[in-house]
Amino acid sequence: MPDAALSSLPITAFEDVAALSARRSARWRPGLAAVQGPALHNEVFGLSREAAGVGVALALALDDWRHVPRECGCEAEDRRSVLWVQTREAARLGGRPCRAGLPADLQGRVIHVLAEKVEDALFALEEGLRCRDLAFVIGEIPGNAKALDFTASRRLTLASERHGVPLFLVRLDAARDLSSARMRWEATSAPSAPPRWNAQAPGDPAWRAELFRARSHAPGEWVLEEGGKTLRADKASSETDRAVANWAAGLQHRRAPRRA
Amino acid sequence: MSALLPDAARPRRILSIWMPAMAMDRWRLGGSGERRALDDKPLVLIADTAHGPRIEAANRSGMAAGACRGMMLADARTLCPDIATAPSDPAGDLAFLEKLAIWAQRWGPWSAMDAPDSLLVDVTAVPHLFGGEGRLLADVAETFARRELTLRCAIAPTAGAAWALSHYGPPGAILAAQDDAEARLADLPVAALRLDDDVLTVLRRLGLKRLGELATIGRDAIQRRFRNRKSPAANPLIRLDQILGRVPEPLLPVVPQHMPLVQRRLMEPIRHRQLLDQVVGDLAGDMARELEARGEGARRLELGMWRVDGEVVVRRLEMAAATREAAHICRLFAARLDDVDAGFGIEMLRLRASWAEPLALEQGDIEAAAETHGTSLAACIDRLTVRLGREAVTRPVPFASHIPERAQRWQPPLEPEPTSQGELAFHRRPLKLLDNPERIAVLYATPDGYPRRFRWRGEVHEVARVEGPERIAPEWWRERGGTRLRDYYRIEDDRGRRYWIYRLGIVGDGRGGAPDWYLQGLCA
Numbered sequence: 001m002p003d004a005a006l007s008s009l010p011i012t013a014f015e016d017v018a019a020l021s022a023r024r025s026a027r028w029r030p031g032l033a034a035v036q037g038p039a040l041h042n043e044v045f046g047l048s049r050e051a052a053g054v055g056v057a058l059a060l061a062l063d064d065w066r067h068v069p070r071e072c073g074c075e076a077e078d079r080r081s082v083l084w085v086q087t088r089e090a091a092r093l094g095g096r097p098c099r100a101g102l103p104a105d106l107q108g109r110v111i112h113v114l115a116e117k118v119e120d121a122l123f124a125l126e127e128g129l130r131c132r133d134l135a136f137v138i139g140e141i142p143g144n145a146k147a148l149d150f151t152a153s154r155r156l157t158l159a160s161e162r163h164g165v166p167l168f169l170v171r172l173d174a175a176r177d178l179s180s181a182r183m184r185w186e187a188t189s190a191p192s193a194p195p196r197w198n199a200q201a202p203g204d205p206a207w208r209a210e211l212f213r214a215r216s217h218a219p220g221e222w223v224l225e226e227g228g229k230t231l232r233a234d235k236a237s238s239e240t241d242r243a244v245a246n247w248a249a250g251l252q253h254r255r256a257p258r259r260a
Numbered sequence: 261m262s263a264l265l266p267d268a269a270r271p272r273r274i275l276s277i278w279m280p281a282m283a284m285d286r287w288r289l290g291g292s293g294e295r296r297a298l299d300d301k302p303l304v305l306i307a308d309t310a311h312g313p314r315i316e317a318a319n320r321s322g323m324a325a326g327a328c329r330g331m332m333l334a335d336a337r338t339l340c341p342d343i344a345t346a347p348s349d350p351a352g353d354l355a356f357l358e359k360l361a362i363w364a365q366r367w368g369p370w371s372a373m374d375a376p377d378s379l380l381v382d383v384t385a386v387p388h389l390f391g392g393e394g395r396l397l398a399d400v401a402e403t404f405a406r407r408e409l410t411l412r413c414a415i416a417p418t419a420g421a422a423w424a425l426s427h428y429g430p431p432g433a434i435l436a437a438q439d440d441a442e443a444r445l446a447d448l449p450v451a452a453l454r455l456d457d458d459v460l461t462v463l464r465r466l467g468l469k470r471l472g473e474l475a476t477i478g479r480d481a482i483q484r485r486f487r488n489r490k491s492p493a494a495n496p497l498i499r500l501d502q503i504l505g506r507v508p509e510p511l512l513p514v515v516p517q518h519m520p521l522v523q524r525r526l527m528e529p530i531r532h533r534q535l536l537d538q539v540v541g542d543l544a545g546d547m548a549r550e551l552e553a554r555g556e557g558a559r560r561l562e563l564g565m566w567r568v569d570g571e572v573v574v575r576r577l578e579m580a581a582a583t584r585e586a587a588h589i590c591r592l593f594a595a596r597l598d599d600v601d602a603g604f605g606i607e608m609l610r611l612r613a614s615w616a617e618p619l620a621l622e623q624g625d626i627e628a629a630a631e632t633h634g635t636s637l638a639a640c641i642d643r644l645t646v647r648l649g650r651e652a653v654t655r656p657v658p659f660a661s662h663i664p665e666r667a668q669r670w671q672p673p674l675e676p677e678p679t680s681q682g683e684l685a686f687h688r689r690p691l692k693l694l695d696n697p698e699r700i701a702v703l704y705a706t707p708d709g710y711p712r713r714f715r716w717r718g719e720v721h722e723v724a725r726v727e728g729p730e731r732i733a734p735e736w737w738r739e740r741g742g743t744r745l746r747d748y749y750r751i752e753d754d755r756g757r758r759y760w761i762y763r764l765g766i767v768g769d770g771r772g773g774a775p776d777w778y779l780q781g782l783c784a
Contacts (some may be wrong), residue, residue: 049717050782055691055784096693098692100687110656127643130632133636195578200725201726202752206782216557226784
């Protein structure tokens, strides 16, 4: 059965476990938002030495934003702003957004919030999620802060699902702690494809992204590449396919935690 | 055609009121009985200047004694040794004139100040309410006499003509629309044109003393003489045209404005936060009604809290967009009231909208709608600004500069974006810029080879691919002469991490030793 047909069915339509597991095996792929709607609460783990975490978060957010079907009452062009929340520590480690380097769709629409503490950043994220005039919210929080516990992430999930504003929270240099995020990614940079005219130059950005925990998708690992206005995903290895087979059968594929 | 030009069918009527002794009258009325007693003797109002006290105004007996406006007090003392003095108050005079201008709207819907001591009132289509223009002038004279203010007034079709007649014409002059204005005004002195003193001197030296004489030497001659004077007060021809109504003369009307203000006096001083929130909520509701009645929304609010022991605590709030939602105002103030020290209790609260903007009426229950549909962007930004501060919520905007860290500025999020030149498509910029470029140790082929390997934050990166250099020269119009150029490289290391680094200077540029390398940006 093709993935699209399965994932378009509502969850409650399935009664038997086999069908349920078949539905859960629906793999994530770019452009899925056209069928399922946008992924609402996402976490991307990345290192502060590289911009891969933010890059993947932006790529996923833009991919959802482009594929979500527009309701007939809406304006033809979505001109809503984007809220980008950083703690001061995150800005010091990874820098602030540079307008000229943002994707063309986002230039001139970013509203930047610089929070002193993690508590302030969480407040700003929640306020952003409650605002109907925002396309999505991006947050950058370094480390495993005490304020960002399971309760805080649950608050964010509820706010996001209530008002339908997607959240992409980038966790810099953090361990995989408890969270209620619906999709959790781990992102690192990957060598880019050589550009057409100068093979010696860095090409379009590419990342190795691992979806290690998701509510309605099987985990997997992809090499994401953003070229022009589309997001391409190639399967990273065959190992993950095996993991998916087990996962769909109800077995969790366990792997050694990368960090403490 | 006449329907299109109501002005032509029914010309404007302007009433000019001149109070020749306004400062003196105001001084006399401002105090108790002894001021009136002093007024019979020679008296002058003085202002301090760099050369000693100078006379600003003199009363009738002072003028008879020889004092006049603009004279130094020492000179007047030699003429009349027992002259009395009092300080003049120009700011108070201006405020008095402003109040008088609003008061003078009893004779017409629209009035303007003509500092320092005149008023202009538009009485078009009004005189019949007073029984004609003559009776209107009589009413003005009677009302001012009751207030013990000396005045001269006149009515004419233009502001310039009314001013000229009130200052230099016969008392109570009326210039009707069908009169030949040029002939009526021909006998007035050229000073009636409201010209600067140096222009009056020029005219006097030319032998032109009356308005009628300006026409005798021909318009071309005057035009040639004053061809460089563009300001009306320096060019007699423009003033003459204004008097005769050939050129429009814009006037700035006085419009009274009231700041929306609500307050609560409390029977029992409050000391607890819960009660304070209740009162602030009531005030916000009052303010919302007040603003709604005026069709406005508040941009800036000031909450003053008067404490029993004589202290006043003030909290200011500025909104990103005009609002009059009581719940929103309450919520914003709630965040600012945490550090209020109530002391022995707060006995009065006052909420003032010191900056209000027009805001159209719209449907109600916005707060209920926000609960289901989410808040608007302006409300969201207000809440963020109140908790995090003004500087924390910003939007990046481009700025005309080649230096990357200077090419971007941060401004409040809802302000309009300044115009700017588009970025060139082949200049690739990184996704994020570090606040301060970080120095890195780079292995490269001197003087200007590609970087091979570098160390940043304690880790070594092997460079796999390079693009560059993009050379950015220092901006000589902003920076000192010794600033070095920058060669930017986009690089990717062996693990695919992409950075934006630059070499500051080049060997042999005579601006320092071996060039340093910096890492400035992180590419996606």
